[in-house]
Amino acid sequence: CDILDKPPLPSISPENFFQSADDAEAGLTAAYDALQGTGLYSQDLIAVGEMPSDNCTSNNGDVASLDRISWTPTTSQVYNIWRDSYLGINRANAVIRYVPTITMDEARRKQILGEAYFLRALHYYNLVKLYGGVPLRLEPTESGEQSVIALPRATVEAVYTQIVADLTAADAAVPASNANRVTNGAVNSLLAKVYLTQRQWGAAVTAANKVISTGRYSLVTNFKGLFPAENKVSETILEVQNQGNADGNNILPDLLLPSPPATYSFPKFNIPTLFLSKENEKPTDLTSVVDTVNDRRWSRVSTTTVRVDTVLYVRRDYASFVLSSSRSRGASSNDLGPFVYKWPGAPNAFNSPDNTYILRYADVLLMYAEAANEQAGPSADVLEKLNLVRTRAGLAALTPVSPQYASKKAMRDEIDRQRRLELAFEGERWYDLLRYARHNQAEAGAHAVTALDIIQQRLNRPDANYLLFPLPQAEINNNAQLQQNPGY
Amino acid sequence: ALLVPTPDVLAAPTQLLAANYSNQRTASRAETVALKDLLGRWEKEYNVTIFYESDLVRNKRVPAQADGATLDAKMAEVLPQAALTFKKLRADYYLVVENSNTVSTAKTANVSVADVTVSGRVTQANGEGLPGVTVVVKGTANGASTDVEGRFSLTVPEGSTLVFSYVGYVRQEVPVAGATTALNVTLVEDTKALGEVVVVGYGTLARQELTTAVSSVGAQQIERQKVAGFDQALQGQAPGVQVTAPTGAPGAGINVRIRGNSSLNSSNSPLYVIDGVPVLPTYDRELSVGNQKPNPLNAINPADIESIDVLKDGAAAAIYGVRASNGVVVITTKRGRSGKPQVGFNAYYGVQSLRKKLDVLNSRQFAEYYNESQANAGAAIGYPDLNNLPPYDTDWQDEVYRTAAIQNYQLNVSGGTDKTHYYVGGGYFKQDGIILNSGFDRFNFKLNFDQKAGEKFRVGTNLNLSRTNTNGSVRSELGLGNSGTVLGTLAQIPTIPVRDANGTYGLNPFSLSDNPVGNLLESSNKSLSYQVIGNVFGEYNILKNLQVRSSIGIDFRTQLENEFITRNYPGTSRADASTRGSGRTGTTLQNIWLWENTVTYNPNIGDKHSLQLLVGQSVQASNRFASNASVRGYASNAVPYLSAGTERLGTSSYEEEWGLTSLFARAIYSYEDRYLATVSLRQDGTSRFDEHYGYFPAVALGWRISKENFFPQNSKVSDLKLRGSFGSNGNQDLSYTYQRFSSYVVGANYTGNSGTVQGGIRPDRIGNRSLKWETSNQYDLGLDLGMFNDRLTLTADAYLKRSKDLLLSVPLAPSTGAQVLDIIQNVGSVENKGLEFALNTANVQGQNGGFTWSTNLNVSLNRNKILDLGTLANDEGDLVDRTIIYDYSISQKGKPLGSFYGFKTQGIFQTQDEISSAPTQPNNPQPGDIRFVDVNGDGVINNDDRTIIGNPNPKAIAGVTNTFSFKGLDLSVFFQGSFGNDIYNANRQALESLTGPVNQLTTVLDRWTPTNTNTSIPRAVYNDPNNNGRFSNRWIEDGSYVRLKNLTLGYTLPTSIINKARISSLRVYVSGQNLLTWTDYSGYDPEVSADPFSSTGLGRDFGVYPQARTYTVGLNANF
Incomplete structure (x- = not known):
């Protein structure tokens, strides 16, 4: 009866959405938009990638609990990353569920689905490496049934199987060139990362090589030119596109840089350890690995002029330092110390338009080198990829005869070091350390530093439970199907 | 012809036993x-x-x-x-x-x-x-x-x-x-x-035949009170009906609760049936400021009402099915009587004023306090020279409150013949507010008309048209920092002027707070509504005892809201000049139509039996469209319309619809007037749930013991009846009609491959397609007693009402991927049980104008308890009962709705030693700070030490009216009260916080200092590091009160005098409203709620517009 059939007039709903090609595009756009969540590439995913690691430290709030490895189920990043990842998964799921039902251009449909598969895989990869096995949700959530809203955890293996399946599907559907969006390069770069995490060296080499062999990508000559990331196409594989307004903000600059000169002041949390007092230091701070003379990625400043072609630090005691008209050191003790300049940002609080790299070519080269070294030891192939990164940074190329890199172990350490230096503060370090620690369980002492070493140092005990985040309390309270990770 | 007014709901005239008519024959006088x-x-x-x-x-x-x-x-x-x-x-x-x-x-x-x-x-x-x-x-x-x-x-x-x-x-x-x-x-x-004829919904019944709990309130009781709406006039008149004016703001919504609150997230408002048109008032505003909303029920002029019947128990309400679980209020308006046209004119005029002022600090006291609070925090003091203070001592209450007029004029003409009856009325009511720039007015027009066409057919209409204007410029329920008017008036400091010599509004030099007078004078927020409530109907008597009736009804409302804030508004005076001045507009158009058909049949089944049957069908559908827009940046105050603003801020429109199809049937049976039974069933089909159809049965039984042969015939007991009933009712009224649907929203935008931003649409809320209505099952046991030839009547009821499948907002696990992490589910149950007594006595019945005195007393006790709120997993993963903690209240199994939840205090720390030996309070407390109780005994004071510290639900409510008359004089005295309820005085939380540059109550003169240690008021310290002001039992007060709500003294002029003026009767009277209040509550008024319609945020006093005391003079004339 008409009287009783009242569809929701003012709202878009599964009943009236995903009817046209435009709807498919809007759904996919929303799936990309999820990457800008506070819990993901605008803040927390990067913060977690750095703060627990040996790269930085903090005394501030929840960030300090990351630094001190004292996170709990109610720590905000533990919650935000989980929530925002699932938001992204749900959006990708909506595309995957409904776009096949739309009458539209077949090629475009295929590509949209491929991009959604990639995004879903990316979120699950972020989740599985932080939380372990997570609920595997493959359909948009649209019902209040308990069987829908409370899913149990899948095994780690099942999650990885799904990730590889999604990436495989994506690889067949996305184009090689697709500005600002997912390409085969992005798919295979992520695949390489996934295989690397799983210690499947051969598969990782194959995947990374698929990216390298296209010849589409190259390192930009000037390292500083990489930042801020603004679609530097030769090295960019995938970036989060920020606008500096409601359509996408990057919060990181406001957390990493000194206060803007106006009244607004926010305590920064992401402070490199270089010059911090001993009590805050972590096992190996950056000073011990930086060639501060030659490495263009890093510049230690001791005079009144600043080399702004570098991207990292200035001295904390440097009084009249001015980076730009809008960023200068303030009087607050929070403004002391070296800081990162990979996101120069804009002074409008929390509204930076700077893009964030999800994947870039240097990362792929180093992943290739790492996997190939693990597979077959130091080889010309390994050295070639590593040297591309080294020489761009102003460091000398290593040669096959360099005796100190002749062993697999020595080469591994050098690759670790270059990953740390090249990708510092781009949200990779802690995940690398976690990966090394998980290696470590099988291959003790394989890496100079692992996440376990940091946990040992911070907690005074070798607690492997902290290799995984706890599940957020809000999830535990409202999903009786879940078991908390051990130790929490 | 002698005709008595006929309530229009005549669908089913009720019979005890219809007289049989035998062969007609002519009889001589002697026979x-x-x-x-x-x-x-x-x-x-x-x-x-x-x-x-x-x-x-x-x-x-x-x-x-x-x-x-x-x-x-x-x-x-x-x-x-x-x-x-x-x-x-x-x-x-x-x-x-x-x-x-x-x-x-x-x-x-x-x-x-x-x-x-x-x-x-x-x-x-x-x-x-x-x-x-x-x-x-x-x-x-x-x-x-x-x-x-x-x-x-x-x-x-x-x-x-x-x-x-x-x-x-x-x-x-x-x-x-x-x-x-x-x-x-x-x-x-x-x-x-x-009250002898009771309107029971789709029909009437003689009171002695009633088997359910129905309270009736007559026209006189309603008209006595000088208020805007009938809902307010119901206060204290019927047991089981709790009426609270949550605010003194003219025209604002009144909170009516029948037998307690039974829902957490759905409406707790009763269904109003106005001349047969069911109306569920929606207190919607597009441009909300504070929590108070215009009251759509004010469309009805109380003077046009003949009677109000409140269907309280489940069985009485069940005939209204899925909307009945909060009870049903049936409004019957006046109709014409046969005879010569009667012209009535009623008018009153009155003045209202603030009932009491609160004592706040004067300039010197404030300066001393503020200096002390700054000094205690190690900050610079605000008034370095106490002997050279600013030359102001502003009493903001005097500046903001005023004496305001209330006036009412009503003219009606009624009359009729044996075929036609008419009642035409028109009225104008205007109530200025006791706060500057506030008020309410109403024009209304009433037409009730019916016409017999032949012997068997009757057509008619009940029509109410109104235009109401509510001035909502007062920003209530807000604090000083948010430009709140009421709290701002109390908290603004006395050392600044309303205006300085240049005419500039004074501003607080120590904080960004507004000038409450300037805010009122420089803003306007008005809501204009046109409403039509009414129906047209036709009735046809197929047989003498078989009648069909069809009616088409309408509940139409259009509401236009306009706000303009001038460039001079003090609240924005610090803003950039280009953004000053703002305008907002909002429109609502709502149309609900109704088509109802009923058949009533009173079959003749013998002398001893009486049976009344009703079957009916009803279709109702609603459409509501609303839009709003706002701009800011007015270059001039000259044109207050949106077109003159420079910056478009937001626009929105939406539309919603619902429908309801219903079938219902009822049988009322009695055997020898001794044994009474009613059964009814309603099937409602609702558009709001996928499972459309719900069934709501009821059964009620009555036993008139006084009709039994064994009952002593000469007893003082003239009537004795026992009743028992069961009824099942529904509640489907979620605030958002489409709550069950999943939704997507725009705004998830992202840069596309061309580099430009593309619009994205994302999933937002997860719907729940298996939702259904809340169900209340209610049992009622009642006793009706009449003594001394009914000079004393007592009605007593005991009830138990259990509401289950509550439409509860339940948090969702974030792994659902929902943007809005909660979902409505049918979870949990609430119980209300209580006792009600109504006693009417004719104490003295004077003869021929002699002294007459009668008393009407009612008392109600309700106990509310949450039985279940479902479960959730605790930190260990075990399932435990869910509790929901709000800002200051908690919903917890076994506890009443709205229970206050906060800290307990334990005096004031006097020494550092005391602090050291006490459970750890973070933030380094000092002597003079409040000591809080470590409720869970873990040695630390934190949020886990909050506990239930008060209950806002009254233990009892009561009303008593005494009416006296002697010769031409009449006097009525109406007391009303509430007992055992707590109030959270959040005003005091700001006005005794001693933390910053806001004025304080004079109670803080007794604040703790090293030399004044025997006190309950803590030390003054800027920013309150110990958080002495946190929500604790310090702010809970006993809200019990007894109030002389209305006193009216009238005099009817002797006919001999007035006849010369061709007036058939003339009465003049004086009346007072809210004359005296006995209470320990320290705020403006114990009748208060900052969240007027919430069942989980009851009894909070925060910046609420205070009630006025009103004196009126009036006259009733008939021509």
Whole structure:
């Protein structure tokens, strides 16, 4: 009866959405938009990638609990990353569920689905490496049934199987060139990362090589030119596109840089350890690995002029330092110390338009080198990829005869070091350390530093439970199907 | 013709036992005839219904009298001869009852006395002539009835006694001393009798036949109070009905709760049925400021209301199905009476003022306090030289509050013939607010009309049109920092002027807070509504006892809201000049139509049985469209419209629809008037849930013990009835009609491959397609007792109401991927149980204008308890009962809704040693700070130490009205009260916080200092590091009160004076509202709620517009 059939007039709903090609595009756009969540590439995913690691430290709030490895189920990043990842998964799921039902251009449909598969895989990869096995949700959530809203955890293996399946599907559907969006390069770069995490060296080499062999990508000559990331196409594989307004903000600059000169002041949390007092230091701070003379990625400043072609630090005691008209050191003790300049940002609080790299070519080269070294030891192939990164940074190329890199172990350490230096503060370090620690369980002492070493140092005990985040309390309270990770 | 007003809900005239009519035959005067046959013949002849209890009439014979001009006269002549009399309950509805005072039929005194002629006039208390009053010589059938002006003339034996009786009025006996032309009698309304016909939804029922819990409130009780709406006038008049004016803001919504709150997330408002049109008031605003909303029920002028019947128990309400679980309030408006046109004019004018001021610090006291609080925090003091303070000592309360007028004018014309009845009324009501720039006004027009077309067909209409204007410029329920008016007035500091010498509004130099006077003078927020509520109907009598009725109803509302804030608004004076000045506009258009068809059938199934059947069908559908827009940046104040603003801020529009299709049936049965039973069933089909159809059954039984043979006939107990009922009701009223649907929203934008931003649409809320209505099952046990010939009546009810499948907002696990991490589910249950008593007594019944005193008392006790809120996993993963903690209250199994949840205090720390040995309070407390109780004993004071610290639900509510009359004077005194409820005085939380540059109550003069340690007020310290001001039992106060709500003294001018002015009656009166209040509550008023319609945020006083005290003078004139 008409009287009783009242569809929701003012709202878009599964009943009236995903009817046209435009709807498919809007759904996919929303799936990309999820990457800008506070819990993901605008803040927390990067913060977690750095703060627990040996790269930085903090005394501030929840960030300090990351630094001190004292996170709990109610720590905000533990919650935000989980929530925002699932938001992204749900959006990708909506595309995957409904776009096949739309009458539209077949090629475009295929590509949209491929991009959604990639995004879903990316979120699950972020989740599985932080939380372990997570609920595997493959359909948009649209019902209040308990069987829908409370899913149990899948095994780690099942999650990885799904990730590889999604990436495989994506690889067949996305184009090689697709500005600002997912390409085969992005798919295979992520695949390489996934295989690397799983210690499947051969598969990782194959995947990374698929990216390298296209010849589409190259390192930009000037390292500083990489930042801020603004679609530097030769090295960019995938970036989060920020606008500096409601359509996408990057919060990181406001957390990493000194206060803007106006009244607004926010305590920064992401402070490199270089010059911090001993009590805050972590096992190996950056000073011990930086060639501060030659490495263009890093510049230690001791005079009144600043080399702004570098991207990292200035001295904390440097009084009249001015980076730009809008960023200068303030009087607050929070403004002391070296800081990162990979996101120069804009002074409008929390509204930076700077893009964030999800994947870039240097990362792929180093992943290739790492996997190939693990597979077959130091080889010309390994050295070639590593040297591309080294020489761009102003460091000398290593040669096959360099005796100190002749062993697999020595080469591994050098690759670790270059990953740390090249990708510092781009949200990779802690995940690398976690990966090394998980290696470590099988291959003790394989890496100079692992996440376990940091946990040992911070907690005074070798607690492997902290290799995984706890599940957020809000999830535990409202999903009786879940078991908390051990130790929490 | 003698006709009594007929409530329009005539769909099902109720019969006790319809008189049979036998073969009609002509009888000579000398003959006798079976009374039963005679009554049957009259029924047919006059097309009326005459009811009687069969054993009253059985076998009685009377002379076949036919002389009377009217049926009333005939009955008045005939019935006394059978020791009976009658009551005329409606124009076409007579009730035959025992005449206990009849001595014997036509007994003539042995002593022969001379006949004399007496004449005079019968009036009501207000002086209006009372037509149709039966005047009989006691002990005889000799009598007459009064004409339209209340006049009568009779020839009677000298020394006899005249009996004046009229339905709805207390009978009076007046001895005849001799011939006179000035035998003037004033009849007093019999409140008991007024309620004798009860509107039960799709029909009426005689009260003695009632098996459910229904409270009736008559026109006089409603009109007595000088308020905007009938809902407010219901306060204290009916047991089980808790009416709170949550605010004193003119025109604002009134909170009516029948038998407690039963829902957490759905509406707890009763369903209003206005002349047969169900109205669920939506207090929506597009441009909200604070929490108070315009009240759509104010569309009805209380003066047009004939009666209000409140269907309280589940069985009474069940006929309204899925919307009935909060009870049903049935409004019946006035109709015309047959006879000469009656013109009535009523007017009153009054003044309102703030009931009491709160004492706040003066300039010097404030400066001292502020300096001390700064110094204690190690900050720079605000007033370095106390002897050289700013030259101001502003009393902001004096600047913001005013004496305001309230006025009301109403004119109505009513009348009719035996075929046509009409009532036309128009009124204007205007209530200025006691705060600057606030008020409410209403124009309304009322037309009730019906026309008989032939013998069997009747058409008519009930129509109410209104235009209401609510000035909502006062920003209530907000603090000083948010430009709140009421709290801002108390908290703004006295050392600044309202305006300085340049005319600039004074601003607080220490903080960004507004000037409450300037805010009011420089802003305007008005809401204008046009409403139409009414129906047209047709009725057809297929047979005498089989009637069909069809009606088409409408509930239409259009609301236009406009706000303009000038460039000079102090709140934005610090803003960039280009953004000053703002305008907002909002529109709502709502149309709800209704088509209803009913059939009533009263089959004749023998003398001992009475049966009344009803079946019906109803379709209702609603459409509501709303939009709003806002701009800012006005270059000038000249044009307050959106077009003159420079910056578009936001626009929005939406539309929503719902529909309801219903089938219902009811049978009311009685056996020998002793055993009574009602069963009903409603099927509602609702658009709001995928499972459309719900069934709502009810059964009610009654036993009139006083009708049993074993019951002593000469007992002082004149009536005794036991009732019991069960009914099932629904509640489907979620705030958002489409809550069950999943939704997507725009705004998830992202840069596309061209580099430009593309619009993205994302999933937002997860719907729940398996939702259904909340169900309340209610049991009621009642007792109706009448004593001393019903001079004392007592109605008592006990009820148990359990509401289950609550539409509860339940948090979702974030792994659902929902943007909005909660979902509505049918979870949990709430119980309300209680006792209600209503006692009416006619204490003194004076004769012929002598002293008369009657009392109406009602008391209700309700206990509310959450039975279940479902479960959730605790930190260990075990399932535990869910509790929901709000800002200051908690929902927890076993506890009442709205229980206050906060810290407990334990005095003030006096020494550092005391602090060191106490459980750890973070933030380094100092002597003079408050010590909080470590409730969980873990040695640390944190959020886990919060506990239940108060209950905002009253233990009892009561109302008592005493009415007195003597000669032309009448006096009514109405007390009303609430007992055992707590109030969270959040005003005091700001005004005794001692933390910053806001003014404080004078109680802080007793604040802790090293030399004043014996106090409960902590030290003054800027920013309150110890958080002394956190929500604790310090802010909980006993909210019990007793209030002289209304006192009215009237005088009806003697006819001899007013007749010269061609006025048939004239009454003048003075009246006071909220005259006296006895309470320990320290705030403005104990009748308060900052969240007026929330069931989980009851009893908080935060910046609420205070109630006024009102004195009025008025007159009622009839022409």
